[in-house]
Amino acid sequence: MITMTRKLALLAALGLAAGAGIGYAPQTQAAQVAVGVTIGVPPPPPRYVRVPPPRVGYVWAPGYWRWDHRRHRHVWVAGYWVHARPGYRYVPEHWVHRRGGWYFRPGHWVR
Template sequence: MKKLAITLSVAAASLLSVGGALMVPTAAQAQRGVFVEVPPPPPRHERIPPPRRGYVWAPGHYEWRGGRHVWIRGMYVRARPGYAYRPPEWRERDGRWEYRRGEWDRDRDGVPNRYDRRPNNPNRY
């Protein structure tokens, strides 16, 4: 009986160690941007509706979904006082295209707050 308990505990420990090696990345480990080899098509022309108080226009853009570029229509997003909205963009880097989603920037320096050493620097703007 004691030998069976030891065998089961060793088996369970080895399963746990294998399970740790096979872990799938979680959202916390997600990449900062999407990199693809295919450049996005030219932006589409879209009619911007009249301004809405308390909202900011987020222009239409292409996202990479299902192995291809998909157009996402522009829309109004609720404004955040003290922040500037940076729309999504595609940038070419080393022959590949990087997609960065739209973000809010507190000090309007162009660096997203989560990557900015001093996101509330009073000497900027």
């Protein structure tokens, strides 16, 4: 006679074995979430500043205009260093004109 604990352990082991038989395929891409800002006011021209000397293993992300909804105006965000990703190209933050408004695109990596 098998005790209740042994029955549960046997059932759990069978469930794990069946799950392993199905196979496990990890996702190759992480989920991404995008939040966009669309406004009717175009951003000012970009400020041109001297880029600092290169840093090994980093990519320079230039400054950009960010919309400050509290002040109802653009504010300048200074450039910064981004840790490089081999095999990828960094696309910095920028504004795109679309359907009567301006849409902000956050910085991101592309292959």
